[in-house]
Amino acid sequence: ASTRQERRFPDDFLFGTATASYQIEGGWNADDKGENIWDRMTHTKPNVIKDVSNGDIAADTYNNYKRDVEMMRELGLDAYRFSLSWSRILPNGLSNKVSEAGVAFYNNYINEMVKYGITPMVTLYHWDLPQKLQDLGGFANPLFPDWFEDYARVVYEQFGDRVKHWITFNEPREICYEGYDSTTKAPILNATGIGAYLCAKNLVLAHAKAYYAYKNDFAPSQDGQCGITISVNWFPPLTDSKEDEIAAELYRQAEWGIYAEPIFSAEGGFPKELSEKVAQMSMEQGYPRSRMPEFTDEEREFVRGATDFFGVNHYTAFLVSAAKDTEFIVPSVYGDTGAVTSVPDDWPKSASRWLTQAPDSILNALTHLNNKYNSPIFYITENGWSTRVEDGLEDDDRIRYYRAALESALDVLDAGITLKGYMAWSLMDNFEWMEGYTERFGLYEVDFEDPARSRTPRKSAFVYKQIIKTRVIDHEYEPETRTMTIDEGK
Numbered sequence: 001a002s003t004r005q006e007r008r009f010p011d012d013f014l015f016g017t018a019t020a021s022y023q024i025e026g027g028w029n030a031d032d033k034g035e036n037i038w039d040r041m042t043h044t045k046p047n048v049i050k051d052v053s054n055g056d057i058a059a060d061t062y063n064n065y066k067r068d069v070e071m072m073r074e075l076g077l078d079a080y081r082f083s084l085s086w087s088r089i090l091p092n093g094l095s096n097k098v099s100e101a102g103v104a105f106y107n108n109y110i111n112e113m114v115k116y117g118i119t120p121m122v123t124l125y126h127w128d129l130p131q132k133l134q135d136l137g138g139f140a141n142p143l144f145p146d147w148f149e150d151y152a153r154v155v156y157e158q159f160g161d162r163v164k165h166w167i168t169f170n171e172p173r174e175i176c177y178e179g180y181d182s183t184t185k186a187p188i189l190n191a192t193g194i195g196a197y198l199c200a201k202n203l204v205l206a207h208a209k210a211y212y213a214y215k216n217d218f219a220p221s222q223d224g225q226c227g228i229t230i231s232v233n234w235f236p237p238l239t240d241s242k243e244d245e246i247a248a249e250l251y252r253q254a255e256w257g258i259y260a261e262p263i264f265s266a267e268g269g270f271p272k273e274l275s276e277k278v279a280q281m282s283m284e285q286g287y288p289r290s291r292m293p294e295f296t297d298e299e300r301e302f303v304r305g306a307t308d309f310f311g312v313n314h315y316t317a318f319l320v321s322a323a324k325d326t327e328f329i330v331p332s333v334y335g336d337t338g339a340v341t342s343v344p345d346d347w348p349k350s351a352s353r354w355l356t357q358a359p360d361s362i363l364n365a366l367t368h369l370n371n372k373y374n375s376p377i378f379y380i381t382e383n384g385w386s387t388r389v390e391d392g393l394e395d396d397d398r399i400r401y402y403r404a405a406l407e408s409a410l411d412v413l414d415a416g417i418t419l420k421g422y423m424a425w426s427l428m429d430n431f432e433w434m435e436g437y438t439e440r441f442g443l444y445e446v447d448f449e450d451p452a453r454s455r456t457p458r459k460s461a462f463v464y465k466q467i468i469k470t471r472v473i474d475h476e477y478e479p480e481t482r483t484m485t486i487d488e489g490k
């Protein structure tokens with residue numbers, strides 16, 4: 001039997017880090033870039049952000065992209081996942097006008113990665129919708145799938161000769177539930193119990209349109225893959241009672257099933273149990289039809305199977321139980337599930353109130369998805385841990401989290417599940433959405449007081465580098481230095 005020390009990641013396993021355009025780029029109005037929904041929200045309602053900050057400059061990757069690639073080389077990354085700013089490429093959101101400056105910025109960034117053998121993994125949409133499209137309803141407009149396909153075609157055309165890994169959307173739950181159904185992400189629409197379902201349908205249709213545009217018109221010559229990234233945290237029942245089992249299943253369907261099921265399940269369409277529950281609740285609440293829209297047979301068939309891989313953003317777990325005396329907002333997604341969550345006191349806590357270190361949660365989540373969806377190809381497209389500003393560079397908590405997460409990823413490989421890569425969130429500190437700059441996820445610390453936005457490796461950067469280099473998790477490894485260098489050949 002092999003010892004834990006001997007367990008290795010395969011040589012072709014893609015180790016990387018991830019970021020997102022609005023969180024790092026800055027250059028919010030550089031050249032002819034158009035306004036996006038985060039620009040609009042942070043400028044007109046600054047108090048919704050915890051430290052009243054914004055992403056106007058962020059880590060200033062717009063001017064620091066060569067330093068970013070240098071950091072990728074220092075870590076010895078195989079791959080780098082980043083997103084494109086739609087309104088930097090199409091200032092008005094629509095494809096009649098393409099920004100030369102925006103395209104040039106991404107060409108430079110991608111070329112710099114390719115020059116050093118780093119595989120670019122590109123997300124088309126990580127939450128920064130052009131404001132002009134939001135003014136027309138955004139994801140709630142039935143034309144949204146067409147707008148997204150048009151944008152995707154421009155992007156494939158411009159960058160597809162070098163980019164072979166495409167992700168259409170990052171985290172549909174955060175786009176639809178947090179943006180349309182509540183007030184935790186732009187555009188803070190707060191259409192509770194309605195926004196998430198409406199957005200979910202248009203989002204998966206948009207994904208399928210962009211997927212088939214690539215598959216039919218670009219993949220034959222460009223030879224890449226196209227998938228979607230869904231936020232899949234692990235939601236087991238609190239107890240083995242029937243009520244908690246049912247609550248947990250409904251909760252999983254609301255969290256990620258409404259986005260995953262239409263694409264990955266054999267039947268297609270929204271998850272059965274949640275659809276029935278929402279239809280029943282809608283009737284009881286006096287609506288003339290279900291708040292959850294239906295797919296036509298043609299739409300269902302179009303979306304079903306429209307992917308080459310399943311990108312999983314995984315951070316944590318919550319225990320789910322049937323609500324006893326909770327008063328839910330009516331109507332609301334969580335009211336539809338009738339479920340509540342809790343977290344054991346002994347799971348280590350991060351700087352983010354939602355993020356604890358749950359045991360074996362990567363293995364549990366991926367095993368569940370693998371069984372449910374007929375063994376797709378997986379990438380972990382985000383996984384990471386937050387610290388506070390004052391925690392500085394000695395981030396042993398983050399190291400403990402990453403080692404445990406990567407052990408769980410090795411368990412996934414041992415279980416015969418096809419996991420092809422792991423992207424740590426994040427390469428560097430960045431604008432953490434509603435939390436501003438108060439929570440830090442970076443392997444590199446960014447000094448946001450410094451006009452140059454200087455970047456300094458944390459201890460975790462040295463540990464991650466060692467794991468990538470050796471393909472082994474050495475729990476005893478202590479970096480001897482805090483001076484980062486680029487290894488030969490990187």
Ligand SMILES: CCCCCCCCCCCCC/C=C/[C@@H](O)[C@@H](N)CO[C@@H]1O[C@H](CO)[C@H](O)[C@H](O)[C@H]1O
Pocket residue numbers: 020023170171174231233313314315316341342343353354382425432433441
């Ligand atoms: C009794 C429970 C106690 C917890 C109370 C917290 C209540 C808040 C519940 C919120 C649930 C959040 C679910 C988690 C979502 C995350 O997986 C997801 N938002 C991660 O998104 C990515 O996060 C990165 C770091 O936050 C980064 O910002 C990136 O852009 C996102 O893709």
